[in-house]
Every structure is written in C-alpha cells, then in structure tokens.
Amino acid sequence: MFFTYLRRELRRRRKAALVVASGLALGIALVIVVTSVSAGMTQAQGKVLQSLYGLGTDMTVTKAQAPPAEGETATRPRFRFDAKGEGDAEDGAEQSSDLVMPQGFETLDAATVAKVSGQDGVAQAVGGLSLQVMKVNGQFKRGEFKRAEGGGTAAKPGATGGGTGGTVEGGGADFDVNSFSVYGADVTRPELGPLTTSEITSGRTFAAGETDAAVAVVDSAYATKNKFAVDSEITVKGAKFKVIGIATADSGDAAANVYVPLKQAQTLAGTPDKITTVYVQAKDSQAIGSVKQAIQKNVPDTTVTTSADLADTVSGSLSTAASLASTVGTWLSYAVLLAAFLVAGLLTSSAVSRRVREFGTLKALGWKSGRVTGQVAGEALVNGLIGGALGIGLGLGAAYAITAISPQLTAQLAGGAGRLQGPGGGGGGGGGMMRSAQQSAGKALDIALTAPVSLSTIGLAVALAVAGGLIAGGFGGWRASRLRPADALRRVE
Template sequence: MFGIYLKRELSRRKKAALVIAMGLALGIALVITVNSVSAGMTQAQDKVLKSLYGLGTDMTVTKARSAPKAGSSQGPRFQFDAKSDSKTSQSSDRVMTQGGQALKSSLVQRVAAQKGVASAVGALSLNVTKVDGSFTQGKAQSSGGGQQGGPGGSGGGQPQVQGGGANFDVNSYSLAGVDVTDQALGPLATMKITSGKTFTSAQTDAKVAVVSTSYAKTKKYKAGSTFKISGTKYTVIGIATPDSSESTTDVYLPLKQAQSLGDAKNKVTTIYVKATDSKQIATVKKTIQSNISGTTVTTSSDLASTVSGSLSTASNLATSVGKWLSIAVLAAAFLVAALLTSSAVSRRVREFGTLKALGWPSRRVTRQVVGESVVNGLIGGGLGIALGLAAAYAVTAISPKLTAQLGSTGGGPGGGGPGQQAAKNTVEIALSAPVSVTTIALAVGLAVAGGLIAGAMGGWRASRMRPADALRSVS
C-alpha cells in the first residue's frame, strides 16, 4: 500500500518533484566538483614538490648557510694562465656546494637513529660553472706614415694594438651526489631510468654518471657518452626522466665522487628522511630538531606553504571560496526543498484530512511525506552525481595549465636553496579533477539528508493537521 501510494503521488506531482530534485542536484553537483578540483590541486602540489625538490621522502634535514664575513667574496673566481701563443684555448671548472651549509656525513647515522625514523640518506648538492674559450693576442701596428714630423725632421704615429680579445662561453649546471646504496630516498627517488641503467651498490666511488633527460638532450648525451669535470672523465650510464614535470638536477654522481669534486670529503648538504609512520611526521620533526641542534627540518607541508603562482591562487580559491560557495548553495538547496515540500503539504490539506478521517494515524501520514521527500532526494542525488562527474570529466579533459614556483624555506634539497630554485624553475602542470569513492558517498549522504530534512518539515506540518480542520478548510 505504501509503495503504490508513493508511486501514484510522485507521478501526479512530476513537476514539483523535478523542481525539488534539480535544486538538490545543483547543490550536490557543486560539492562534487569543488571536492574533485581540490583533490586535483593537492595532487598538482605534490607533483610540484616532488619535481622541484625531489622530495620522495617525508622530510629533509639541512643547515642554513652562515652569513659571509665582511669583505669576503662568495662568487666563483677563475684564473687563467697568460701565454705568448697568438691563440690559446682555456677551460676551467668551478665546483661549489649549493643549498645549505655542509653537514658531516656522520650526522646521517644520528638522524637515522632518532625515534620514529625508518631510514635516512645523505646527498650533496653542487653547482658546476664551466668557462671555456680562448684569448687572441693583438698585434702592434704603427698608425703613422712616411711624413716628416716636427723640428726633429722625422716623426711617425704611436704604435697601436689592433685585433685580439677574448671569447668565452659560460655553462652552469647542477650536480647531485647520490648514496648509491639506497636510491629509494634522495634526489633519484622520483626519477625513472628511461635509457641505460642506474648505479649499482658497488659503484660507490666509480667515475660514472646518470644525467637528466633535458640535460642529455641539450648536450646530446646518451648511454656511453663521456664528459669531464675538473679534468676527471665520467661515463654516462643512464638517462633519467622525472616522474612529473622537470628535474632541477642535471647530473647525478656517486656521493664520494661528488664529495671529491666539491672538496667536501665526508660532507653532505641534505639528509633525506623517511618516517616509520606518515601520521607522526610532525612528532619526528620535533624530535630531530630538539636532539640535533642547528638543523632545519622541512616537511612536505612546509614546502607546500611556499608554492606560489597560478596553482597556489587556484588552490586557495578552491579551498576557501569554492567550499564556502558549495556549502551556501547546498544549504539554499536544502531550504528550498524543505519549503517546496511544506508548500506541497499545504496544498494537500483535503487529501491528508480525508486520510486521517479514514483512520490513518499521524505517523503514517508523516511516513508518506518523508518517503516522497527521500525519493525526491535520491533522484536529485543521482542527477547531482551525474552533473558533478560530467563537470569533473570536463576539467580533466580540458586540463588547464597552471604554473607554480617555490619561495625560500631557508635551505632545501635539490641544490641552490629554494629561493634560487624558484628563480630559475617555473613548473607548468596540467590540472585534473579526480572523483573518489568518498566523494560519491558524500553525495549520496547529502541526497538522503536533503530528502529527510524536506520530509521532516513537510511531515511535521502534515502531522499537525486535524481531520475536522482540514475538511473545513476546503471550500
């Protein structure tokens, strides 16, 4: 009886049911879209952090570089020998540590021994500036002719040097020293070898290198190619491609080789840390900072706060304005559904009065109204889910491009310090809008809630009707 009556009443009031369902559908669709876009923003930020910082770990430990002394120069200096040859080629490499202040390698074991730390790996970030070119010696030539000079009877112009000069190219690239015994952490953690092979655990001091795809393309390197740094010859054994976006490191060497080049024996600039429990990262951060003084511990959430550009702007809009807007629209949809249901009950005074006169108790009338409202809510939920999925699919299909940069956090992994990385690295990333099962479940819950709220208001009004009053109100 309940089902038959429910079906008949919904069929009789198709337009009213459709209006209520569409109102709920728009609110639910907006919630799904905002949640999906927010999830896409979070994924995009994670990709940016991994690509710019190689942060395949939970946190990094660094030490801020001390302020330079007055009068000291921190820039690279090059010296070339003066030779008598008319044209002499000159080449010089300047290798400098970049990022934070160098730390002792023994500190890696201390960090690894802290409570809550699963593993720790050290890495050394270097910057190599290569200057090569040649000096050309000028030739002295007299500018005078054969004319008589002054009183002395002979003169001639002063000799002038003509020609000569210098022509030099400057090439700067980033280099990372990798602990080849544990490549699951550190600069290579987010890289995939697409050509050749990666380091073996036995190559701790081998003269081999892995280069990024972009750098290999620029230099036309491939597996088996060779190059020199400060006179030491290295063989390329692999080409690495980042999991997302661009790599900020051009060349990867075994840690000992990088320490030798950078005159940083038993030194590292960054310690990559993985926690035993990802939910305890904040606690592990405090433990490291309290037990190892002078260090800066940076987590992925710390880095996320430094992301700027259109990605950051869009993320802020999605998480603040978008969520509040969806809540407001959803609340308005619930209110409209409740008012429309209550209004429909008012127009069914005669019907409910007759039913009560025939012996229907108030709870049965209330159940009937609530049942109709819940069905309207489920219909609205289905339409809302369809609209939300369509909107999320449209965002993913269009894949709008967003840019991101990172500001300074006081010394970060990847070399050069976050401020320097941000200055020369702008990441462009495509936005997607993934829809999770949790979001769909939320939409279904909202649909049921909307129906119950509308039904509760309408049922409460219907239950308060007395048969005699209801029948008297009919003209």
C-alpha cells in the same frame, strides 16, 4: 499500504516532487564537481611537487646559509692560473681551472642522516650533496711592444733596450666559462632523492656497489647540448667520469645536470662526510606534521621543508584555480546545497498545509501521528533520492567533460624552493649566468587539469541526498504531526 499511498501521492504531485528533486540535484552536482576539481588540483600539485622532490619523499632537511657577519662580504669565486715567464715556450697554451663548491645550502655532517632516520615516524632517510661546478678554460696571449721612435724592432714587454717609449699591441685573454650542476647521490639508497624523478632512457643507473666508482648519469638535455653519450667521458676538476646512463626528467627540468656517487662528489668538493640535503620518507603520510616537529626539535639548526610548505611556493593559474576551488567553489556549493535543502523543506511544508483535511481524515480513521509523520518523511526521502540520482548523473557528466577537455594550468615554481637549483650547462659564462637567473626567478610547468570522481565523492552525494530528504521530510512531518483531527476537518482547502 505505505508504498501504495507513497506511489499515489508522488504521481499526483509530480511537479512539486520534480522541483524538490531538481533543487537537490543542482546542489549535489555542484558539490561533486567542486570536490572532483579539488582532487584534480591536488593531483596536479603533486606532479609539480614531484619535480621539486624525489618520488616517495615527504620532506627535506637542510641548513640555510648563514648571512655574512657585519663588516664581512660574501665569498666570491676565485680562479688562479700559473704565470708564464718571458720566453716561455708555453706562452699562449690553454689553461683550465675548475671550481667545485656546495650550492644552495650549508653543508651538514653525514651523520645527520642517521640522526634523522632515528626519529619517530621516519621510514627512511638518505643524504645527498648538491654541487655547482664552474669550469674556466682558455689562454693568455702576450702582446708585442712597438717603439715610438726610430721605427725600432718589436719586443716583448719587459725587454731592455733603447727607445723613448712605445705601445703594446695585440695580446689579451680568451677564456670560456662553463657552469653546470652536479648531484652526489647515495647509490645504496636509489629509492629516494632527486634522481628518482628522472627515467633512465639510455644505459643504466648506478649499481649499489659503485659507491667509489668514477661513473656518472647525465641529464638528457645537458647530454644533448654537450654531445655526451653512454660510454663517453666527462671531466670534473681533472677527474674523469664514465657516463653510464642518460636520464630524462619527468617534469622536463632535471634537478641536476650530472649525477655521480656521493663519495665522489664529496671528494670533488673537498668536503668528506658532508651533505647538503637529507630526503625523508615518513611511515604515515598523515603524520608528516608530527615528524617535522620531531626533527626540528631533535636535529637543531636545520630547516625541515614538507610538501605542504612547497605547495605554498606554487603560483600561477594552478594556484589561482586551487584557491578558487577550495574557497569560492566550496562555499558556493555549500550555499547552493543549503538553499536547496531550505527550498525542499519549505515546499514539503507547503504541501502538508494543502493536505490538512487529508491528514485529518487519516487521523480520524485511526492513523497515529507517527504514521502520518513517517508517510510525509518517506515521500520527502524518495524526492531526495531522486534528486541525488539526478545530481550524481549531472556531476559525473560535468567531471567527465572537464577531464576530456583537460584545460592547461600553469604552475610557477619559486626559485630555490626546497629543490636542487643550479645553472644548466651552458657553453659560455653568459649562457650559464642567464640560466641561473631564470632558475632563481623560478620555472613554469604546464599541467593538464583532470576531475577524478572517487567512491567517497559518490558516497558523499548519496549522503547529501538522504540528508536533504530527511530535512524536508522532518520539517513537513513535524507540521503534519501537530494536526488534530477535529481542527483539520473544520479547515477548508
């Protein structure tokens, strides 16, 4: 009897049912689209943050550089070259000097890694040393002294002889500056750190037993520019490293130009048992906040940066779209959904008002108030489910269209935000400094936006459809249950 009556009423009032279902469908579809786009934003930001962190890394521990004390100036790089004496056969010979220094952060004791690993919620931690190498090579050439009188002979500066004066002509210095970044990786823990964001496209990566080996992995862009290949050699501060692999960064911008074993990097910088960064993986991604608090409390004088902190440094169209999806889009979808619920409730209530005599007759025939209320609620629930089905179809279609189009969003990364920053290997000082300035200003990544729809999103849509039907049915059923048979029969539609 219930389903027979339900089917008859829905067919008789199909226009009203379609209006209610369409309103609910619009609100549910908007919720699906906003939820899916927000999920796509999260994935896009994850790709961006992956270029800042290593795979599986949840946070980094560093120590910020202390500002110079009052009255002191920041230490500047200094290069020293041997002087050549008069008549030296090596006058004009090429001279070279390398300056290797930690970059970005103050150094930490290597024991910090074990201390961080011992904190509650930490699955594993690994240390790394970020270095900046400035290589200066070239030659000095002495000028020739020409006497002003007597058409005299040329002599080197400093030579004794007559003459009342003269000028030095020619000579000077011609030096080339090459700046590049080196990262010391813990080869025994290859699953964490910046190198994991790159794919070995030629050769191989480090072996666990190569902690003391003079081997290197070179970024593909740097290798192409400087003509490095597998089995070639790269010299850093007089030490020769054999290139065993070429790595291509997933994000297009590598964390460093050259990767060497951590002990070798410490030797190059003259900083034994020192690191600049600890990469941390938490046991539970939901407990990253508590892990951060534990590290900050128990490992003093350090800065803990999580992926959420880095997300705040991302700007550009990706950040703008994410903000719109999480604020304007979310509130708009809920506002439309609330309006749809209200419209459904009002239309159902209006339908009950037009069926006063019908319900009065049914109650006179013996229907209880609960049965009348259930009949009205059942009709509204079916309307809600129809609206949910339409809304899911509409929302899935919109999400598929967004994924198919894949609009490009730009993510601008703030320079030095929790990642290894360093100038790429330029041929000369001008190129190196220009690249350094570009990196300090940040870099831009183009990310394709998708709108993945998860089962939880579908479940949310179904729940909203049921809720909309129940709200409308409850409102109309309450009106119907208040009717008395005698009063209802006296009313004229």
